[in-house]
Amino acid sequence: MPTVTLSQVKLGDKISEDVLTPLGRVLLQKGKVIAGRELEILRAFIISSVAVDGPAVPVKASEDANAGTASKQVDDKPIAASSLHDEYDKMLVLLRQVFNDHAAPQGIPIMDIRNQMENLLQHIKNYQILTFVPRSFMERDYLLHNSIACALTSYLIAQWNGFPQKEWMQVALGGLLHDFGNTRIDRSILSKPTALTVEELDEMKRHTVLGYQMLKNVASLNDGAKLAALQHHERVDGTGYPLGIDAAKIHPYGKIVAIADIFHAMTLNKSYRKAVSPYLVLEQIQSDAFGKLDPTYVRVFVEKVTQFHNGTKVRLSDERVGEIVFSDHVHPTRPWVSIEGSIINLTVERHLHINEVIPS
Template sequence: MKVHPSQVVAGCMIIQDVMGKTNRPIIPKNTVVHPIHMRVLNQFKVGVVEVANRLSDGSPFIPEESIEYNEVEEHKKQESQESLSTLSFQEQYLEAVQAYKKWFEDWRGGTPVDISAVRKVMVPLLERAAQSNRDVFLLHHFSSKDDYYYHHSVAVGLLSGYIASKMNYSYGDWIQIGLAGVLSDSGMAKVEARIINKTGALREEEFNQIRKHPTYSYRYVEKTPLLTQNAKLAILQHHERLDGSGYPLGLQQGKIHSYSQIIAVSDMYHAMTSERAYRKKHSPFRVLEEIQKEQFGRFDHTVVQAFIKEMTNYSQGTKVKLSNNQKAAIVFVESSHPTRPMVQLEDQSIYALRDHHDLYIEEVLD
């Protein structure tokens, strides 16, 4: 366990080298603490010491509360929050994408998933995204086809956490759902790079590799105490479909966890609205219509309706570009046709898009 030096007592077992400013250990690991070591820790102003949970005599080590430690941790937390507050949402998002890219390369090399590191980057971003549907709706703009998988994982986590928060899940639950979304494709690190980067159609044996990635993702996280069992199931099941057509287990309705359905819808939405190496991106509103069609038999109706409601939650006057390149403003959104609102063109004419199936919103402009 990690403790402040003021919490260390004689008999503690140091289990990690205590490093000095010269990057050399001032107290080596496996040292039994004596009063002299406690003085050294104080004189060298060491911030944190990692010790065993039992003393050298075998009795449990239960550290007393440390005011100094709390102050140090609070100061670090405040500094981190102040640093993040100076970044725009896009900048913070792009930093998270770069962090994920580094994690992904580490996983490829055999490094285990560090949930604490993922939480440190993603929890503040999830909290920020939950406060602004506008930022969440624009995530596909930030994606690039070269770094698609890194963008996709971060975006799916943010979309999943956002939708779960709007479905009235508790804070702890929607944070877990968001983290599960981020890590749902971590198992792609075990899939051959040539398959991930292939621009043409996959052969059957190549797609079979892709089908294994939810299982690989689950194996990465199955033993961590920092994710709930529900979140772990969501990672394993995020490609399952209610009609049994999904993978890796072909589960059907009744055996698929609700968390996984939130990630599944978020995954499909971001994948189809982003530019990929093998195809161009689609209009968000057309994708939402496709998801509406897919909900019957494949996706949970409650999740789909919540997703569409939040992603089409635009105020009157919102500027949009239509599929014929004309600009318009949203006048009214009907709850029965949320992806096809009534719009006013620049010439002041009004169109009810539900009556013009060849015309749709290509992009939101503001």
């Protein structure tokens, strides 16, 4: 297991010890076979030497093997993704019916909703927050898509933050029904393409109280799921609505759904505003963590949704397409991107940002 200088590393060599960054993070893992991309990363981090086992397999064979694996993943992936999308579409149909009926509390088919949510959550491992796109999206259905996405994202945030498993479903239902009160708001206000008047804004804000009133007597929802409808626009510094309460009085579910709602409200197309880059939205959420959102939930959310995207193809704000090769835990929304042999460090190139994550 010789240690060799970087100039001596050959394509096809297999790394025998983890390669670390100057800050001690794993850059390349033990067992990784060196190809052109790996050499590029090593040079970018000015790594002087690495421990190698020598040629593991011919590079061509390695690439063929990887290609075979990728082919299998491509062949298998539509099966899993199709199941997620199928259950998502069924939830969309059910939620459209419920929202269009403007159901009274006793009329909400909560068991049908819960059963379909269980079916959807069976495929939660295939749901990736930064890259998931509904199969069919119409702007008039924004409220429905936002509700389903908030349910899935809230479920994960609760899971990531160590909530008891018995609460995960309730958090998801809180996310799903958080905007239920909007069914009682004039549609012309919800879809208005220009700024709302003071009167219209006050009317729109009523959806929080209306939603809570519609859900408060639903026995199969716990208090947190009901309060998510009332409190998802409250802010930890007391500047939110409808009550202007601070962190001490906002239920944890309300804090979680607030994060999910902001993220999806900004990354989904609306009739009056186009979707924003998810990475820019994450940066906005990080900024709002100082005084507006729960900082612990925000930190975990941003870390989790960005940590597994090394190797993901992205489109930058200047339209160039590249691949994420390294994510800095201090700046998770500004990774290093490889574009045609050059490394773009977005923590340095602040005028650029990731505009779009390209699903594989």
